[in-house]
Amino acid sequence: MLAQRGVSASRTSSGRVSHHRQASGLRTQGKSCRSRRRTATGTPTRTACRAPWGCPAPRIGSPRPARQRPRFDRPAGARRSAPPHPRRLPCGHIILASVPPARHADSVTHTDDTTLETLGWSAFFADQIGTDDAGLIPLRIATVHRARMGAVGLNGPLRLSLPIKLNTADYAVGDWVLAAPETHLVARRLDRRTLLQRRTEGAKFQQLIAANVDTLFIVTSCNDDFNPARLERYLALCNEAGTTPVIVLTKADQTEDPARFQREAASLQRDLPVVFLNGKSPEAATILAPWCGTGQTVALVGSSGVGKSTLLNTLAAHDEDTAQATGDIRSSDEKGRHTTTSRSLHRIAGGGWVIDTPGMRTLHVSDVAAGLDVLFAEITELAPQCRFRDCTHQHEPGCAVLAAVKDGTLDAARVDRWRKLVDENAQKTPVLTGPRGNKIDPARKGRR
Ligand SMILES: Nc1nc2c(ncn2[C@@H]2O[C@H](COP(=O)(O)OP(=O)(O)OP(=O)(O)O)[C@@H](O)[C@H]2O)c(=O)[nH]1
Numbered sequence: 001m002l003a004q005r006g007v008s009a010s011r012t013s014s015g016r017v018s019h020h021r022q023a024s025g026l027r028t029q030g031k032s033c034r035s036r037r038r039t040a041t042g043t044p045t046r047t048a049c050r051a052p053w054g055c056p057a058p059r060i061g062s063p064r065p066a067r068q069r070p071r072f073d074r075p076a077g078a079r080r081s082a083p084p085h086p087r088r089l090p091c092g093h094i095i096l097a098s099v100p101p102a103r104h105a106d107s108v109t110h111t112d113d114t115t116l117e118t119l120g121w122s123a124f125f126a127d128q129i130g131t132d133d134a135g136l137i138p139l140r141i142a143t144v145h146r147a148r149m150g151a152v153g154l155n156g157p158l159r160l161s162l163p164i165k166l167n168t169a170d171y172a173v174g175d176w177v178l179a180a181p182e183t184h185l186v187a188r189r190l191d192r193r194t195l196l197q198r199r200t201e202g203a204k205f206q207q208l209i210a211a212n213v214d215t216l217f218i219v220t221s222c223n224d225d226f227n228p229a230r231l232e233r234y235l236a237l238c239n240e241a242g243t244t245p246v247i248v249l250t251k252a253d254q255t256e257d258p259a260r261f262q263r264e265a266a267s268l269q270r271d272l273p274v275v276f277l278n279g280k281s282p283e284a285a286t287i288l289a290p291w292c293g294t295g296q297t298v299a300l301v302g303s304s305g306v307g308k309s310t311l312l313n314t315l316a317a318h319d320e321d322t323a324q325a326t327g328d329i330r331s332s333d334e335k336g337r338h339t340t341t342s343r344s345l346h347r348i349a350g351g352g353w354v355i356d357t358p359g360m361r362t363l364h365v366s367d368v369a370a371g372l373d374v375l376f377a378e379i380t381e382l383a384p385q386c387r388f389r390d391c392t393h394q395h396e397p398g399c400a401v402l403a404a405v406k407d408g409t410l411d412a413a414r415v416d417r418w419r420k421l422v423d424e425n426a427q428k429t430p431v432l433t434g435p436r437g438n439k440i441d442p443a444r445k446g447r448r
């Protein structure tokens with residue numbers, strides 16, 4: 001499936017490019033694209049406005065019959081009478097440039113039903129379009145390398161042209177950018193709805209992991225890899241990013257009692273969805289389907305060897321030629337060897353998108369104060385009941401947290417882990433200074 005629909009080639013640690021570059025299906029797909037038929041109706045998915053990005057503004061005047069409405073969500077080459085661009089709609093939004101037909105066979109792998117919404121576009125991004133953006137097209141970043149970036153748009157995958165001063169480190173897989181339709185020169189990046197990022201040991205800036213991810217699959221296995229403290233680190237990062245977490249327990253086929261792991265994982269955060277599965281079985285895609293619908297973006301994180309690549313292959317329904325490389329794990333400690341090393345966006349069978357995020361072996365917490373509050377809500381909600389406002393919940397009289405531990409309503413081990421993460425976060429989050437050298441409280445800092 002990825003051979004036809006995938007948008008990136010991912011390099012494995014052995015240096016081989018593992019996806020569709022090898023797939024002969026690409027070229028045939030490219031040819032059929034240029035002569036592709038129009039879809040049955042030109043009716044946009046939202047009824048309120050005819051902008052391709054789904055403007056939520058109310059329609060002005062009485063609606064015209066559907067067949068008379070111009071189509072804005074198809075490349076200009078695919079229709080006989082394209083409306084002039086740029087155009088202003090009654091709601092005030094600006095129609096961006098029409099999309100020219102792709103010129104290279106390698107850059108036209110897409111399905112006939114591709115719209116901006118199927119690529120993950122929503123009103124959140126549409127609302128950021130202004131008059132200055134007329135003449136540009138939206139594209140979603142699929143790969144980020146030091147000196148080049150790949151994207152996917154209505155015409156399929158393409159390579160972006162980068163302005164001289166652009167630093168690719170400021171972009172993440174999943175980002176939306178506006179670019180020139182002919183040259184694909186990046187004009188600007190749209191604000192992110194969610195952003196997964198982390199700070200590596202000693203680093204000044206956060207490293208971007210993935211943007212605009214709806215659901216983060218935090219993958220661990222029903223074996224010695226299962227570690228609540230590590231899962232809590234991923235959960236803090238996920239909460240801070242504004243992304244919905246789901247714990248995915250792989251290798252359920254190798255244990256007698258997967259439900260035991262499920263119960264323990266579910267206790268780590270309120271309303272946390274936890275599923276267990278055999279990542280190698282096609283059933284895994286069905287279990288994860290609720291989060292992988294059309295236009296939805298998921299990302300996979302977890303330690304090496306837990307089965308991320310296996311899941312990716314199952315979700316994308318790869319064949320053997322195009323599959324992401326999977327590695328054997330060392331039987332001594334059930335650790336893998338980080339077979340995959342680059343991040344990329346892949347189309348998945350259910351109509352959604354998955355971002356693989358390999359190489360996250362160690363995970364320090366930094367800049368995640370709000371994420372920790374969500375994760376440990378049962379503890380942070382007790383704090384206002386402590387006698388002292390600056391209670392450290394370690395030895396003070398009248399401490400509500402210590403009282404809850406004593407009467408058994410709070411798990412002492414969880415309180416220890418909470419304290420450790422809060423301390424680590426405070427220590428590893430650099431103190432920001434404002435224009436006059438004032439300290440900025442990281443907990444209050446607005447999310448990017
Ligand atoms: N029995 C069983 N084996 C699995 C399952 N998921 C993965 N495996 C096996 O576990 C090994 C490691 O899987 P990978 O998919 O390479 O793990 P990964 O998380 O991508 O590892 P890195 O690329 O190193 O990060 C492979 O031999 C898989 O076949 C599962 O649910 N059940």
Ligand SMILES: [Zn+2]
Nearest residue numbers: 386391393399
């Ligand atoms: Zn207290």
